[in-house]
Amino acid sequence: xxxxxxxxxxxxxxxxxxxxxxxxxxxxxxxxxxxxxxxxxxxxxxxxxxxxxxxxxxxxxxxxxxxxxxxxxxxxxxxxxxxxxxxxxxxxxxxxxxxxxxxxxxxxxxxxxxxxxxxxxxxxxxxxxxxxxxxxxxxxxxxxxxxxxxxxxxxxxxxxxxxxxxxxxxxxxxxxxxxxxxxxxxxxxxxxxxxxxxxxxxxxxxxxxxxxxxxxxxxxxxxxxxxxxxxxxxxxxxxxxxxxxxxxxxxxxxxxxxxxxxxxxxxxxxxxxxxxxxxxxxxxxxxxxxxxxxxxxxxxxxxxxxxxxxxxxxxxxxxxxxxxxxxxxxxxxxxxxxxxxxxxxx
Amino acid sequence: xxxxxxxxxxxxxxxxxxxxxxxxxxxxxxxxxxxxxxxxxxxxxxxxxxxxxxxxxxxxxxxxxxxxxxxxxxxxxxxxxxxxxxxxxxxxxxxxxxxxxxxxxxxxxxxxxxxxxxxxxxxxxxxxxxxxxxxxxxxxxxxxxxxxxxxxxxxxxxxxxxxxxx
Numbered sequence: 001x002x003x004x005x006x007x008x009x010x011x012x013x014x015x016x017x018x019x020x021x022x023x024x025x026x027x028x029x030x031x032x033x034x035x036x037x038x039x040x041x042x043x044x045x046x047x048x049x050x051x052x053x054x055x056x057x058x059x060x061x062x063x064x065x066x067x068x069x070x071x072x073x074x075x076x077x078x079x080x081x082x083x084x085x086x087x088x089x090x091x092x093x094x095x096x097x098x099x100x101x102x103x104x105x106x107x108x109x110x111x112x113x114x115x116x117x118x119x120x121x122x123x124x125x126x127x128x129x130x131x132x133x134x135x136x137x138x139x140x141x142x143x144x145x146x147x148x149x150x151x152x153x154x155x156x157x158x159x160x161x162x163x164x165x166x167x168x169x170x171x172x173x174x175x176x177x178x179x180x181x182x183x184x185x186x187x188x189x190x191x192x193x194x195x196x197x198x199x200x201x202x203x204x205x206x207x208x209x210x211x212x213x214x215x216x217x218x219x220x221x222x223x224x225x226x227x228x229x230x231x232x233x234x235x236x237x238x239x240x241x242x243x244x245x246x247x248x249x250x251x252x253x254x255x256x257x258x259x260x261x262x263x264x265x266x267x268x269x270x271x272x273x274x275x276x277x278x279x280x281x282x283x284x285x286x287x288x289x290x291x292x293x294x295x296x297x298x299x300x301x302x303x304x305x306x307x308x309x310x311x312x313x314x315x316x317x318x319x320x321x322x323x324x325x326x327x328x329x330x331x332x333x334x335x336x337x338x339x340x341x342x343x344x345x346x
Numbered sequence: 347x348x349x350x351x352x353x354x355x356x357x358x359x360x361x362x363x364x365x366x367x368x369x370x371x372x373x374x375x376x377x378x379x380x381x382x383x384x385x386x387x388x389x390x391x392x393x394x395x396x397x398x399x400x401x402x403x404x405x406x407x408x409x410x411x412x413x414x415x416x417x418x419x420x421x422x423x424x425x426x427x428x429x430x431x432x433x434x435x436x437x438x439x440x441x442x443x444x445x446x447x448x449x450x451x452x453x454x455x456x457x458x459x460x461x462x463x464x465x466x467x468x469x470x471x472x473x474x475x476x477x478x479x480x481x482x483x484x485x486x487x488x489x490x491x492x493x494x495x496x497x498x499x500x501x502x503x504x505x506x507x508x509x510x511x512x
Contacts, residue, residue, distance in 0.1 A: 037380050041387045306381075310373040 008112075015112050019092055023252045028054040030252075030305050037309045061245035069141060069238050076139035081239065081246035084132030088253035091125050094118040095260045096180040098270050098290040111180060118179035119171065122261060123164055126216060129254065130156040133218075133225060133235045136247070140238035148234030151316065152218065152225035158323035159215035159222075162208050165331035169205035169338045170198050170265050183269030187276075197268040204334040206266045208327050213258040215323070218251060219304060221311040224319060259300040267296050395477075399507035402460045402473040404489075405451060406496040408505075414495060415470035418446040422462035422471050430455035431462060449494060453479055454487040463508075472504050 028043070028051065035042025043053035068074055096111040115121045130153050137149020171177065174185040188196045199206045215222040226234030236247045263269060270289040280288065314322070362368065388395055397403065407414045418435035436447035462471045474496060481487040498505065 033381070036382075036385075037377050039380065039383055039386050041385050041389070306374060306377050310377045311370060 011112055015092070016089070019089065019253065019256065020249075023249060023256055024054045024058060025051075026252050026256055026301060027057070027248075029301065030308075033302065033305045034309060037306070058245065061248075062242055064241035066241040066243060067238075071141040072238060073139040073141070076135050077238075078243070080132050080136035080139060081243045081250070082132075083135065084129060084250035085246045085253070087125055087129040087132060088250040088257065091122055091257040092253075092260060094121055094179055095257070095264050096183055096269060097260075097293045098286050100180075109180060114178075114180065117177045119167055119177050119182075119265075122179075123160070123167070126254075126257075127156065127160050129216075129250075132247075132250065136239065137225075137235040140235075142238050144231045144233070145235050145237045148225045148231050148237070151231075152235060155215055155218075155222065155224060155319060155323075158320060159212045159327070162323065162327035162331045163212035163216065165328070165335060166202075166205040166208040166212065167265065169202045169331075169334050172335070172338050172342060173198060173201050179264055179269075183264060183271060186268040187271045189273075195268055195271065195273040197266065197271070199266045202266070202334070202338070204330060205338075208331050208334070209266065210262060211322075211327065213262060214304075214307070215319075217254045217258045217304075219255065220308040221314050222319060223313060224316060255301065255304055256297075259297050259304065262300055263293065263296045267300070269293060269296075397475040397477065399475075399503040400511075401475050401477075402458050403476045404453065404458070404474055404479060405456065405460075405462055405471055405494075406474045406476075406501070407449060407491065407494045408470050408472060408501060409495045409497045413440065414445065414449075414491070415442075415468045416446050416449065417442050417444045417468055417470070418449075419444075419467065421465045421467065425461045425465045427459060427461065428455045428457045430457075446491070449491050450488050451494060452488050453481070454484060469505070469508065472501055472508065474501060474504065 031053070032042040032050070042050070044050040046052040046056050068077055093112040094115050096109065100109050133152040134149040137145040137147070137152070140146070170182065174182045176182060176185070182198075186195065186197050190196045190200065194200060214220075218225050225231075226236065231237070236244055239247060270293040272288060272292040275285060275288055275292075278285075407416055409415075416433075418433050420433050420435070423431040423433045430452045432448065432450045432452075433446050434448040435444050437443060438445045458473070460473050463473050466472075
């Protein structure tokens with residue numbers, strides 16, 4: 001029991017530090033890749049290749065003055081960024097980043113919390129994230145902030161539905177809510193050669209989930225809550241210093257988590273195809289698997305960034321149109337077809 | 347989303363085109379190829395922009411055989427739209443008979459229009475290719491003859507350019 005507690009503690013500390021550093025690195029990666037796409041160089045002055053740029057930015061945000069507008073509702077104005085960052089950080093807890101390993105005679109699962117309703121936990125926590133944004137918009141007492149917050153809540157509600165429904169397809173295929181079991185289900189092979197990743201079994205669910213993930217993380221093409229040309233800064237217009245930094249961090253942590261969830265649910269998680277035939281020692285294999293997870297995650301994040309500079313922002317009515325008239329029917333049909341096929345097979 | 351009337355299209359899109367996917371793929375391909383193209387950025391303190399001869403940098407006085415060409419006619423001062431140039435003439439033993447005893451350009455006023463260069467009958471004031479102008483006070487921004495004189499070797503490109511294009 002004591003060792004279990006110790007392992008959890010170690011995992012937790014490692015997790016928080018790794019996620020925070022990766023999120024900061026993600027900010028750097030975004031700036032660098034964006035620059036490359038626009039034929040610029042991007043931040044390259046602080047440290048080797050500018051790697052410490054994002055770190056320095058965090059220090060800058062910490063040192064800045066914290067301004068609260070006179071007519072803002074202070075308690076909620078303070079609370080909103082905390083909600084955002086707490087939600088963003090806690091979602092990653094259920095994502096498995098490696099197979100179960102044997103460590104000092106203990107079976108250690110490479111995930112923080114082994115929740116038996118992993119996916120439900122994920123969905124419920126991400127939908128809490130909207131409170132941070134909406135409360136921030138409302139408590140700032142600024143029309144642009146309020147509009148950003150309203151847009152965010154409307155957008156998240158519409159896209160949460162199709163997100164949940166597209167996950168149902170995956171659940172039907174895998175027959176479990178545990179994320180580690182879902183990954184294990186994907187380690188088999190279809191027809192002996194094609195890895196049974198859910199992207200091949202559930203392509204429609206993959207696409208709808210991916211689109212919904214863009215909307216959930218407020219990324220372009222669905223970044224209406226903070227559409228700069230229309231709403232100044234959107235819900236965080238009235239935030240400065242550390243509190244703005246928390247929103248910023250939460251945004252990228254959300255993106256990070258979305259990438260991890262997509263990897264887990266659709267891209268086979270830590271599964272490296274055919275690696276189990278290489279005859280590696282269990283330790284080597286699990287290191288390889290964790291690395292595989294990281295590489296997949298980085299690729300998904302890169303895709304997020306590239307899409308940002310490819311597709312322009314949708315208009316608000318178009319956003320709602322896609323959410324309710326395209327995504328929702330599509331996911332419903334996907335669930336129906338999946339059910340029918342599963343019935344036929346059994 | 348027109349609320350009235352039917353949307354008229356020259357060509358109806360088929361369902362594959364309506365799904366938006368081919369256009370997204372095209373766009374992604376464009377973005378990704380852009381990533382590997384050479385960069386436009388000049389990394390300033392290490393690399394510097396080398397202007398073409400047609401570039402209008404700060405105006406300078408042409409120095410030939412250790413003396414300025416200027417004969418202090420005052421045309422540049424007259425034509426200057428920003429009233430940046432001040433000339434005071436004096437007499438000299440040299441062939442040109444007149445020379446500027448004081449020639450000042452206020453670089454805070456100068457708008458780099460190049461009128462002084464255009465109007466000068468002696469080709470004595472030209473626009474150089476220097477663009478790094480830093481002052482810490484108003485007084486420092488007034489360039490006297492000491493800062494304005496520049497030898498013909500330094501201005502070779504510009505003088506050649508003027509000869510060909512005037």
